[in-house]
Amino acid sequence: MALITGVTFANEHSVPFLAANGFHGSITTLGKMTHGIEIYLSQSNTVEISPDGKTAKIGGGIRARNLTDALWSVGKQTVTGACECVGYLGPGLGGGHGWLQGHHGLISDQYLSFDVVLANGNLATIDENSELFWGLKGAGHNFGIVTSVTSKIYDVQYPNYAIETIFFSGEKVEEVYQLANELWITNSTAPEGLNHWSYWFIDPTIDPEKGVDTVDPIHTAPFHQLGPIMSQPQSGDYRDLAAWTGISLADGPCQKTGNANPRFPIYLQAYNPQAQKQVYDLFRETTTGPATPFAGSLSMFEGYSQQGVRSFADDASAFAYRSDNLLVAPLLIYPPSKELNEAAQTLGNRMRQVLFEGSGQPTLNTYVNYAYGDETSAAWYGSDSWRQERLAALKKKYDPEERFSFYAPIA
Incomplete structure (x- = not known):
């Protein structure tokens, strides 16, 4: 997989890297990346609906409007961000607000599993059985490059x-x-x-x-x-x-x-x-x-x-x-x-x-x-000490060299 190769190469040569898809945030911490490799996920834009119609596997580079249209064409929908041109996954990694949250919860509340390239270059599937699952749903920018996510989807009830x-x-x-x-x-x-x-x-x-x-x-x-x-x-x-x-x-x-x-x-x-x-x-x-x-x-x-x-x-x-x-x-x-x-x-x-x-x-x-x-x-992740301690422990375990440190990094 080319993405794994890219992360491995960057690690071996101590080159910074940054994944991007829909340009949702304009945070100044991104300015700390003065050189390195950008990994653009736009080609990872597929939508695969499960046979039972209750979930979909969604590529990490898809935009919100593309996902909405793909699901709507088969009578389905899920929680996405409100703006059409931003990525679907980027907002979800930070929690993610959207029009349907009153019915189903945040974007990240729909996620059942992540396929993610970790800081060490390994590809892992993270689900509720992993301690990292909690951290990816709200502070996900800090832990890996999500290549796809499996999400709940719903019938369009009110057109x-x-x-x-x-x-x-x-x-x-x-x-x-x-x-x-x-x-x-x-x-x-x-x-x-x-x-x-x-x-x-x-x-x-x-x-x-x-x-x-x-x-x-x-x-x-x-x-x-x-x-x-x-x-x-x-x-x-x-x-x-x-x-x-x-x-x-x-x-x-x-x-x-x-x-x-x-x-x-x-x-x-x-x-x-x-x-x-x-x-x-x-x-x-x-x-x-x-x-x-x-x-x-x-x-x-x-x-x-x-x-x-x-x-x-x-x-x-x-x-x-x-x-x-x-x-x-x-x-x-x-x-x-x-x-x-x-x-x-x-x-x-x-x-x-x-x-x-x-x-x-x-x-x-x-x-x-x-x-x-x-x-x-x-301010980003909550002032409760238990939240900060839990996130810091996950960061130390899964990204000890802080390879993912450019978007709202965990202190």
């Missing part, structure tokens, strides 16, 4: 979806997020198919639902009472979700523009409306106008349904943040330069710090797949 995109002016920030807390975050009766997103940039609040042609007004009517600029309902099927939320293959985030686009993620339990307003004012001030280098930037507020995620125990995998409700990430877009890189780091962390202080949370919890790079290992 129809609906969305209502509601646009608000900036003066409504506090009211909108206070209402979001009341209707979605603290509402124990919210259905498992209801997801709510908002963007600062085009400012939609997004509610995709499964098995419907319109969004139930119970989820949207209170927002209409706030006086939005406009509202845009749409209906279609699961494959339309990425286009509705601006992350399809044809949309800007999937184009190669040469711009830098770092995120500054934080998990939250709920919105602090006053902190939201403070960050919004800072965002507007620094990203508006012809002189700013950050024009076109956005902030993402992802509220996926959590029922499926919380059906797994907190210690089920290396993913640490099953109890957090919201994934928030200011995303700055600009032409890269040393000066602007430093300015972006300052601005992004400033916005994140306001959200963190407003949350009242004791620790900064971040999504490793969105990480900027200056966060700590505890």
Whole structure:
């Protein structure tokens, strides 16, 4: 196998190596690789469905849209990331959020086994009988190159979806997020198919639902009472979700523009409306106008349904943040330069710090797949001492020379 040969060669000659597929993360720790061998997995893009139709063996280089289409063509689906152009497996190695997580859990919760080239060049199959199985599902970038994964798949039960995109002016920030807390975050009766997103940039609040042609007004009517600029309902099927939320293959985030686009993620339990307003004012001030280098930037507020995620125990995998409700990430877009890189780091962390202080949370919890790079290992993988100790022990055993040390390395 060529990949094993490549890893063995790199080890024998002390050459760094890095595997890549869908370019999901833009973390600064990747900059520590100043030379070496890139192993591009794009040709590993097969999908083999088991005879019973309950599992599929999926190549490590497949993109999310390709997997969705392959499964949909035979009436199947599984949890993938929301953006179409990123790899399927990369997000899963960091836990992995997606539209179907309310029903089935995280991307990584679907994994039954991994075929992985370890740091020593050996190919191994890792399943629930291996101690490494736990670590690969949440901190997987640290332990090997996954050539394929066997995942649970499901029948397409509800082909129809609906969305209502509601646009608000900036003066409504506090009211909108206070209402979001009341209707979605603290509402124990919210259905498992209801997801709510908002963007600062085009400012939609997004509610995709499964098995419907319109969004139930119970989820949207209170927002209409706030006086939005406009509202845009749409209906279609699961494959339309990425286009509705601006992350399809044809949309800007999937184009190669040469711009830098770092995120500054934080998990939250709920919105602090006053902190939201403070960050919004800072965002507007620094990203508006012809002189700013950050024009076109956005902030993402992802509220996926959590029922499926919380059906797994907190210690089920290396993913640490099953109890957090919201994934928030200011995303700055600009032409890269040393000066602007430093300015972006300052601005992004400033916005994140306001959200963190407003949350009242004791620790900064971040999504490793969105990480900027200056966060700590505890922020990426959980601050509990037992988590850090378990990951460190796995790292010492399976990658003692830290060959996999470029993407959010375990401390």
